[in-house]
Amino acid sequence: MNSKILFLSSLILIFFLNLFTEHIDPYYYTILIYIGINIILATSLNLINGYTGQFSLGHAGFMAIGGYLSIAVSTYFAPFFMGTFGTELFGQTISFIIVLLLGGIAAAIAGIVVGVPSLRLKGDYLAITTLGFAEIIRVIIQSLEVVGASQGFRGAYIFDNGVKAAQIPVDMANVPYVFYSVPKYTNFFWTFTFVAIIIYFIHNLINSTYGRGFLAVKDDEVAAESMGVNTTKFKVIAFVSGAFFAGIAGALYGHFNLYLNPEDFNFLKSVEIVVMVILGGMGSMVGVIIAAVILTILPELLRSVSEYRMIIYSLLLIIMMLTRPQGLFGVSLRRKKLKVKS
Amino acid sequence: MRFGGLTCVDKLNAYVGENELVGMIGPNGAGKTTVFNIVTGVYDPTEGDVKFLGTSVVSFKPYQVAGLGISRTFQNIRLFPSLSVRDNIRVSFVKSIKAGFFDSILQFGRFKKEEKEFDEKINELLEIFGLLDVADEYAKSLPYGEQRKVEIVRALATSPKLLLLDEPAAGMNPTEKFELMNLIKMVKEKFKISILLIEHDMKVVMGVCERIFVLDYGEKIAEGLPEEIRKNPKVIEAYLGETHA
Numbered sequence: 399m400n401s402k403i404l405f406l407s408s409l410i411l412i413f414f415l416n417l418f419t420e421h422i423d424p425y426y427y428t429i430l431i432y433i434g435i436n437i438i439l440a441t442s443l444n445l446i447n448g449y450t451g452q453f454s455l456g457h458a459g460f461m462a463i464g465g466y467l468s469i470a471v472s473t474y475f476a477p478f479f480m481g482t483f484g485t486e487l488f489g490q491t492i493s494f495i496i497v498l499l500l501g502g503i504a505a506a507i508a509g510i511v512v513g514v515p516s517l518r519l520k521g522d523y524l525a526i527t528t529l530g531f532a533e534i535i536r537v538i539i540q541s542l543e544v545v546g547a548s549q550g551f552r553g554a555y556i557f558d559n560g561v562k563a564a565q566i567p568v569d570m571a572n573v574p575y576v577f578y579s580v581p582k583y584t585n586f587f588w589t590f591t592f593v594a595i596i597i598y599f600i601h602n603l604i605n606s607t608y609g610r611g612f613l614a615v616k617d618d619e620v621a622a623e624s625m626g627v628n629t630t631k632f633k634v635i636a637f638v639s640g641a642f643f644a645g646i647a648g649a650l651y652g653h654f655n656l657y658l659n660p661e662d663f664n665f666l667k668s669v670e671i672v673v674m675v676i677l678g679g680m681g682s683m684v685g686v687i688i689a690a691v692i693l694t695i696l697p698e699l700l701r702s703v704s705e706y707r708m709i710i711y712s713l714l715l716i717i718m719m720l721t722r723p724q725g726l727f728g729v730s731l732r733r734k735k736l737k738v739k740s
Numbered sequence: 741m742r743f744g745g746l747t748c749v750d751k752l753n754a755y756v757g758e759n760e761l762v763g764m765i766g767p768n769g770a771g772k773t774t775v776f777n778i779v780t781g782v783y784d785p786t787e788g789d790v791k792f793l794g795t796s797v798v799s800f801k802p803y804q805v806a807g808l809g810i811s812r813t814f815q816n817i818r819l820f821p822s823l824s825v826r827d828n829i830r831v832s833f834v835k836s837i838k839a840g841f842f843d844s845i846l847q848f849g850r851f852k853k854e855e856k857e858f859d860e861k862i863n864e865l866l867e868i869f870g871l872l873d874v875a876d877e878y879a880k881s882l883p884y885g886e887q888r889k890v891e892i893v894r895a896l897a898t899s900p901k902l903l904l905l906d907e908p909a910a911g912m913n914p915t916e917k918f919e920l921m922n923l924i925k926m927v928k929e930k931f932k933i934s935i936l937l938i939e940h941d942m943k944v945v946m947g948v949c950e951r952i953f954v955l956d957y958g959e960k961i962a963e964g965l966p967e968e969i970r971k972n973p974k975v976i977e978a979y980l981g982e983t984h985a
């Protein structure tokens with residue numbers, strides 16, 4: 399009851415803040431949007447790595463799938479979307495929701511394909527499979543001409559003779575075409591609406607009897623299984639939900655940047671999200687959100703040393719493991735216990 | 741049951757009747773815990789069969805065995821350390837949730853009704869076992885004896901028909917052991933379930949069990965009423981003689 403009201407009022411607040419943010423400096427606006435996207439990525443990975451105790455190392459792969467699929471659909475099918483829903487705000491909104499969900503669903507399906515076989519095995523196969531998976535996705539995109547291969551993807555050329563491509567083929571230099579660039583759908587409102595949705599989603603899930611199943615899997619798999627918890631099912635559900643939101647984050651990112659490059663989704667990006675979760679204290683939602691904010695702003699402040707990002711992250715992690723293994727916020731912001739009216 | 745070349749439980753033929761309290765004893769390493777692990781599906785036996793209420797459970801996963809109505813405690817306590825006492829017990833209700841994943845997120849009427857039912861059942865159990873005062877403590881922060889109790893309550897919360905207790909008296913002082921004996925008897929009467937108890941403490945075993953079988957090197961060497969077991973020379977040699985020498 400309480401959380402429902404809080405959720406709806408935060409949506410209203412986001413709606414009004416959105417009117418404000420239209421006037422702020424584009425640089426700060428960009429950082430604000432990246433903060434939102436990183437919160438979605440970090441909290442969704444937190445469901446897998448923090449609450450359920452698995453170790454996924456390929457979140458960038460799911461983000462790539464959601465991002466590329468959604469902007470490819472937005473551009474290649476632009477005439478269809480415009481024709482069906484119109485070009486007014488309403489039509490744009492419908493189109494955006496459709497491609498966002500498509501991106502999320504595609505990532506979730508990839509999550510099932512990767513997650514089911516590796517989560518059924520006993521032992522930690524997830525880290526290595528997800529790492530491999532994310533790399534494979536990146537390499538596939540690098541060679542996929544429809545989405546611009548290693549040049550990156552800005553939009554679709556639709557030629558008068560019906561050909562569609564991400565670049566102008568040499569032999570068609572004289573054919574008339576229309577270029578559909580990626581529509582700039584993502585704004586403060588949509589980004590933070592999804593931030594609110596994922597926080598609401600995870601908060602409600604974890605604070606239910608059902609959600610205690612995830613924590614039980616993390617704490618002691620053998621005991622959970624012996625108490626009738628289908629541990630494989632819970633791991634798969636956490637993993638696939640996490641992948642879904644990573645796909646949404648990718649779609650938001652694509653429709654903000656208006657350009658995607660396979661290198662946006664390299665191993666460094668996956669590591670960055672893992673660092674946010676570890677720094678935030680594995681399973682402390684507030685901690686992970688704060689870590690996502692800090693780790694989005696920090697590289698901006700340290701632009702001059704950005705090549706050393708990996709080294710800084712590793713050092714940060716080592717120092718953390720030695721001094722605060724429970725994460726920055728692991729203790730002070732303990733998970734709330736289920737309230738019970740007796 | 742064999743682990744590589746080691747035969748650990750061999751040709752065991754045993755049963756537990758309805759609402760019966762049976763003890764399983766034997767020296768260290770006799771294979772008692774292994775029997776529990778086979779019955780609950782943690783290990784698949786290399787040969788043989790386990791039947792529960794007419795169903796063969798050897799190919800079942802542990803959660804499926806739990807679903808059929810077999811629950812257990814562990815020799816080394818395995819509570820969920822990051823959960824409160826109440827939530828440790830709550831986990832046992834996960835398998836009977838009817839409201840699904842999406843209900844748990846949207847939290848409409850059906851979900852709330854079910855959560856309330858679980859809360860009531862949990863409170864009832866906590867009350868019966870005198871754990872209401874510590875319900876919101878982290879289970880791992882309780883004294884050892886209490887933790888054993890929470891583990892029994894958590895197992896009971898899955899509504900089992902057969903409860904397997906693995907050395908529940910280990911590490912308890914005499915007063916706690918006495919209380920435990922009463923608790924085990926009470927559980928059997930109140931919940932009308934069958935219990936199979938592994939225990940090294942002879943006072944406890946002789947005090948509560950209706951029937952006992954003895955395992956040595958994975959084989960059943962004796963079976964009978966407590967008094968019969970106490971006098972059985974094979975048992976005295978294999979077990980009692982050794983520990984009380």
Ligand SMILES: Nc1ncnc2c1ncn2[C@@H]1O[C@H](COP(=O)(O)OP(=O)(O)OP(=O)(O)O)[C@@H](O)[C@H]1O
Nearest residue numbers: 743746748766767768769770771772773774775815
């Ligand atoms: N997973 C396993 N792999 C190999 N050997 C095992 C395994 N599990 C148990 N064993 C062996 O099987 C034998 C029986 O072990 P088990 O734990 O069942 O004994 P127990 O009767 O419960 O003893 P205790 O009274 O000490 O608890 C031991 O020799 C043990 O080392």
Ligand SMILES: [Mg+2]
Nearest residue numbers: 772773774815
């Ligand atoms: Mg044992």
